[in-house]
Amino acid sequence: MLYTTILAVMSMLLTIVGVSALGLAQHHLTVLAVAIPALWLLPQGGLPAVLLLMGIGMFGAVLPFQPLALSVSLLMMLPVLTVSFSPRGNWQVAALLFAVVIAMDAGLLALQSEEKLTGQAGYTLLQVLAVCFIWLAARYWRPVQANYGWPLLLAVPLWLGGLTPAALVVLCIIGVIVALQTLYQQSQLVWVSRLNWVLPAIAFATLVVIPEFEVPNPVLVSWLLVLGSASLAEYLLNELESS
Secondary structure, eight states, X not given: OHHHHHHHHHHHHHHHHHHHHHHHHGGGOOHHHHHHHHHHHHHHHHHHHHHHHHHHHHHHHSGGGSOHHHHHHGGGHHXXXXXXXXXXXXXXXXXXXXXXXXXXXXXXXXXXXXXXXXXXXHHHHHHHHHHHHHHHHHHTOOOOSOXXXXXXXXXXXXXXXXXXXXXXXXXXXXXXXXHHHHHHHTTOHHHHHHHHHHHHHHHHHHHHHSTTSOOOHHHHHHHHHHHHHHHHHHHHHHHHHHO
Protein backbone atom coordinates (compact mmCIF):
# COMPACT_ATOMS: atom_id res chain seq x y z
CA MET A 1 0.00 0.00 0.00
CA LEU A 2 2.85 2.38 0.85
CA TYR A 3 4.55 1.69 -2.50
CA THR A 4 1.28 2.36 -4.32
CA THR A 5 0.85 5.67 -2.51
CA ILE A 6 4.43 6.66 -3.33
CA LEU A 7 3.84 5.95 -7.03
CA ALA A 8 0.63 8.00 -7.01
CA VAL A 9 2.29 10.93 -5.24
CA MET A 10 5.28 10.70 -7.58
CA SER A 11 3.03 10.93 -10.64
CA MET A 12 1.36 14.03 -9.17
CA LEU A 13 4.67 15.72 -8.38
CA LEU A 14 6.01 14.89 -11.85
CA THR A 15 2.87 16.41 -13.36
CA ILE A 16 3.40 19.65 -11.43
CA VAL A 17 7.09 19.81 -12.37
CA GLY A 18 6.36 18.86 -15.99
CA VAL A 19 3.69 21.53 -16.46
CA SER A 20 5.89 24.15 -14.82
CA ALA A 21 8.76 23.21 -17.13
CA LEU A 22 6.38 23.16 -20.08
CA GLY A 23 5.64 26.82 -19.48
CA LEU A 24 9.33 27.55 -19.96
CA ALA A 25 9.85 25.12 -22.85
CA GLN A 26 6.59 25.67 -24.74
CA HIS A 27 8.13 27.73 -27.53
CA HIS A 28 11.33 25.66 -27.66
CA LEU A 29 9.97 22.13 -28.01
CA THR A 30 11.74 20.21 -30.74
CA VAL A 31 11.06 17.10 -32.78
CA LEU A 32 13.65 15.33 -30.63
CA ALA A 33 11.69 16.19 -27.48
CA VAL A 34 8.64 14.41 -28.93
CA ALA A 35 10.70 11.52 -30.30
CA ILE A 36 12.30 10.53 -26.99
CA PRO A 37 9.11 9.21 -25.31
CA ALA A 38 8.17 7.58 -28.61
CA LEU A 39 11.45 5.70 -28.94
CA TRP A 40 11.20 4.66 -25.30
CA LEU A 41 7.66 3.29 -25.75
CA LEU A 42 7.59 1.76 -29.22
CA PRO A 43 9.75 -1.40 -28.87
CA GLN A 44 7.10 -3.38 -26.98
CA GLY A 45 4.13 -1.04 -26.79
CA GLY A 46 2.36 -2.18 -29.96
CA LEU A 47 -0.62 -0.28 -31.38
CA PRO A 48 -1.42 1.58 -28.11
CA ALA A 49 2.13 2.94 -28.10
CA VAL A 50 1.66 4.12 -31.70
CA LEU A 51 -1.58 5.86 -30.70
CA LEU A 52 0.18 7.44 -27.74
CA LEU A 53 3.00 8.57 -30.03
CA MET A 54 0.49 10.13 -32.42
CA GLY A 55 -1.37 11.81 -29.56
CA ILE A 56 1.73 13.25 -27.90
CA GLY A 57 3.19 14.22 -31.27
CA MET A 58 0.08 16.04 -32.47
CA PHE A 59 -0.48 17.73 -29.13
CA GLY A 60 3.13 18.86 -28.84
CA ALA A 61 3.51 19.94 -32.47
CA VAL A 62 1.02 22.82 -32.13
CA LEU A 63 1.75 23.59 -28.48
CA PRO A 64 4.07 26.53 -29.28
CA PHE A 65 1.25 28.24 -31.19
CA GLN A 66 -1.47 27.85 -28.56
CA PRO A 67 -2.14 29.43 -25.15
CA LEU A 68 -0.62 27.00 -22.65
CA ALA A 69 -3.64 27.19 -20.36
CA LEU A 70 -5.97 26.25 -23.23
CA SER A 71 -3.83 23.29 -24.24
CA VAL A 72 -3.61 21.97 -20.68
CA SER A 73 -7.34 22.52 -20.07
CA LEU A 74 -8.12 20.18 -22.98
CA LEU A 75 -6.61 17.31 -20.98
CA MET A 76 -9.88 17.27 -19.00
CA MET A 77 -11.23 15.41 -22.03
CA LEU A 78 -9.53 12.31 -20.57
CA PRO A 79 -11.96 11.88 -17.63
CA VAL A 80 -14.82 13.04 -19.85
CA LEU A 81 -14.14 10.21 -22.31
CA THR A 82 -13.61 7.74 -19.47
CA VAL A 83 -16.99 8.55 -17.92
CA SER A 84 -18.80 8.64 -21.26
CA PHE A 85 -17.52 5.24 -22.40
CA SER A 86 -17.51 3.54 -19.01
CA PRO A 87 -18.82 -0.07 -18.98
CA ARG A 88 -21.46 1.09 -16.52
CA GLY A 89 -22.17 4.13 -18.68
CA ASN A 90 -25.55 5.56 -19.56
CA TRP A 91 -26.08 7.11 -22.98
CA GLN A 92 -28.29 9.92 -21.63
CA VAL A 93 -25.60 10.96 -19.14
CA ALA A 94 -22.90 10.70 -21.83
CA ALA A 95 -24.99 12.80 -24.24
CA LEU A 96 -25.50 15.49 -21.60
CA LEU A 97 -21.80 15.54 -20.78
CA PHE A 98 -20.75 15.77 -24.42
CA ALA A 99 -23.27 18.57 -24.99
CA VAL A 100 -21.57 20.63 -22.27
CA VAL A 101 -18.08 19.86 -23.60
CA ILE A 102 -19.01 20.67 -27.20
CA ALA A 103 -20.63 23.94 -26.09
CA MET A 104 -17.52 24.96 -24.15
CA ASP A 105 -15.13 24.00 -26.95
CA ALA A 106 -17.32 25.75 -29.53
CA GLY A 107 -17.15 28.91 -27.43
CA LEU A 108 -13.36 28.77 -27.29
CA LEU A 109 -13.15 28.09 -31.03
CA ALA A 110 -15.39 31.06 -31.72
CA LEU A 111 -13.22 33.33 -29.56
CA GLN A 112 -10.12 32.16 -31.45
CA SER A 113 -11.83 32.70 -34.80
CA GLU A 114 -12.69 36.25 -33.72
CA GLU A 115 -9.10 36.72 -32.47
CA LYS A 116 -10.35 37.41 -28.94
CA LEU A 117 -8.31 34.45 -27.73
CA THR A 118 -4.81 33.72 -28.97
CA GLY A 119 -4.04 30.56 -30.90
CA GLN A 120 -5.90 29.04 -33.82
CA ALA A 121 -9.15 27.11 -33.90
CA GLY A 122 -7.64 24.45 -36.18
CA TYR A 123 -4.86 23.80 -33.70
CA THR A 124 -7.38 23.47 -30.87
CA LEU A 125 -9.34 20.86 -32.84
CA LEU A 126 -6.09 19.02 -33.55
CA GLN A 127 -5.28 18.94 -29.82
CA VAL A 128 -8.75 17.63 -29.01
CA LEU A 129 -8.14 14.81 -31.49
CA ALA A 130 -4.70 14.22 -29.95
CA VAL A 131 -6.25 13.85 -26.48
CA CYS A 132 -8.68 11.29 -27.94
CA PHE A 133 -5.70 9.29 -29.27
CA ILE A 134 -4.01 9.45 -25.85
CA TRP A 135 -7.22 8.21 -24.20
CA LEU A 136 -7.53 5.34 -26.69
CA ALA A 137 -3.91 4.37 -26.02
CA ALA A 138 -4.55 4.36 -22.27
CA ARG A 139 -7.79 2.41 -22.65
CA TYR A 140 -6.14 -0.44 -24.57
CA TRP A 141 -2.72 -0.26 -22.96
CA ARG A 142 -0.98 -3.47 -22.01
CA PRO A 143 1.96 -3.21 -19.59
CA VAL A 144 5.36 -3.27 -21.23
CA GLN A 145 7.74 -5.67 -19.50
CA ALA A 146 10.88 -3.69 -20.35
CA ASN A 147 11.86 -0.60 -22.25
CA TYR A 148 15.16 0.26 -23.83
CA GLY A 149 16.96 2.78 -21.65
CA TRP A 150 19.12 4.33 -24.36
CA PRO A 151 16.47 6.76 -25.69
CA LEU A 152 16.66 8.58 -22.35
CA LEU A 153 20.22 9.55 -23.28
CA LEU A 154 18.74 11.66 -26.08
CA ALA A 155 17.60 14.11 -23.43
CA VAL A 156 21.27 15.02 -22.97
CA PRO A 157 21.52 16.96 -26.28
CA LEU A 158 18.49 19.00 -25.21
CA TRP A 159 20.18 19.81 -21.92
CA LEU A 160 23.51 20.62 -23.55
CA GLY A 161 21.73 22.75 -26.14
CA GLY A 162 20.31 25.00 -23.46
CA LEU A 163 16.85 23.39 -23.63
CA THR A 164 16.87 22.09 -20.07
CA PRO A 165 13.10 22.71 -19.55
CA ALA A 166 12.32 20.67 -22.69
CA ALA A 167 14.51 17.81 -21.41
CA LEU A 168 12.74 17.99 -18.06
CA VAL A 169 9.33 17.82 -19.75
CA VAL A 170 10.38 14.66 -21.60
CA LEU A 171 11.65 12.97 -18.43
CA CYS A 172 8.49 13.94 -16.52
CA ILE A 173 6.26 12.45 -19.25
CA ILE A 174 8.21 9.18 -19.12
CA GLY A 175 8.13 9.21 -15.31
CA VAL A 176 4.35 9.59 -15.22
CA ILE A 177 3.94 6.76 -17.75
CA VAL A 178 6.22 4.51 -15.67
CA ALA A 179 4.27 5.26 -12.48
CA LEU A 180 0.88 4.60 -14.10
CA GLN A 181 2.11 1.45 -15.82
CA THR A 182 3.53 0.11 -12.55
CA LEU A 183 0.19 0.72 -10.83
CA TYR A 184 -1.51 -1.10 -13.70
CA GLN A 185 0.87 -4.04 -13.41
CA GLN A 186 0.10 -4.27 -9.69
CA SER A 187 -3.63 -4.38 -10.51
CA GLN A 188 -4.18 -1.06 -8.75
CA LEU A 189 -6.85 -0.07 -11.26
CA VAL A 190 -8.69 2.05 -8.70
CA TRP A 191 -5.62 4.26 -8.35
CA VAL A 192 -5.19 4.46 -12.12
CA SER A 193 -8.84 5.50 -12.47
CA ARG A 194 -8.47 8.17 -9.80
CA LEU A 195 -5.30 9.56 -11.32
CA ASN A 196 -7.11 9.80 -14.64
CA TRP A 197 -9.08 12.58 -12.93
CA VAL A 198 -6.45 13.96 -10.60
CA LEU A 199 -3.52 14.47 -13.00
CA PRO A 200 -5.35 16.65 -15.58
CA ALA A 201 -6.87 18.68 -12.74
CA ILE A 202 -3.48 19.15 -11.05
CA ALA A 203 -1.89 20.12 -14.36
CA PHE A 204 -4.33 22.98 -14.91
CA ALA A 205 -4.40 23.99 -11.24
CA THR A 206 -0.62 24.40 -11.43
CA LEU A 207 -1.03 27.08 -14.09
CA VAL A 208 -3.72 28.84 -12.05
CA VAL A 209 -1.66 28.91 -8.86
CA ILE A 210 1.70 30.00 -10.32
CA PRO A 211 1.57 33.78 -10.93
CA GLU A 212 3.97 33.63 -13.88
CA PHE A 213 1.39 31.81 -16.00
CA GLU A 214 -1.57 33.55 -17.61
CA VAL A 215 -4.93 31.80 -17.60
CA PRO A 216 -7.53 33.61 -19.76
CA ASN A 217 -10.93 33.88 -18.08
CA PRO A 218 -12.82 32.04 -20.88
CA VAL A 219 -10.43 29.09 -20.56
CA LEU A 220 -10.82 29.02 -16.78
CA VAL A 221 -14.63 29.13 -17.00
CA SER A 222 -14.67 26.43 -19.68
CA TRP A 223 -12.39 24.18 -17.62
CA LEU A 224 -14.48 24.62 -14.47
CA LEU A 225 -17.71 23.79 -16.30
CA VAL A 226 -16.21 20.70 -17.95
CA LEU A 227 -14.75 19.53 -14.63
CA GLY A 228 -18.07 20.12 -12.86
CA SER A 229 -20.05 18.36 -15.57
CA ALA A 230 -17.72 15.34 -15.59
CA SER A 231 -17.93 15.12 -11.78
CA LEU A 232 -21.73 15.33 -11.91
CA ALA A 233 -21.84 12.63 -14.60
CA GLU A 234 -19.65 10.37 -12.48
CA TYR A 235 -21.96 10.95 -9.50
CA LEU A 236 -25.07 10.17 -11.55
CA LEU A 237 -23.53 6.93 -12.82
CA ASN A 238 -22.70 5.90 -9.26
CA GLU A 239 -26.26 6.66 -8.19
CA LEU A 240 -27.73 4.68 -11.09
CA GLU A 241 -25.45 1.74 -10.33
CA SER A 242 -26.36 1.67 -6.63
CA SER A 243 -30.12 2.02 -7.22
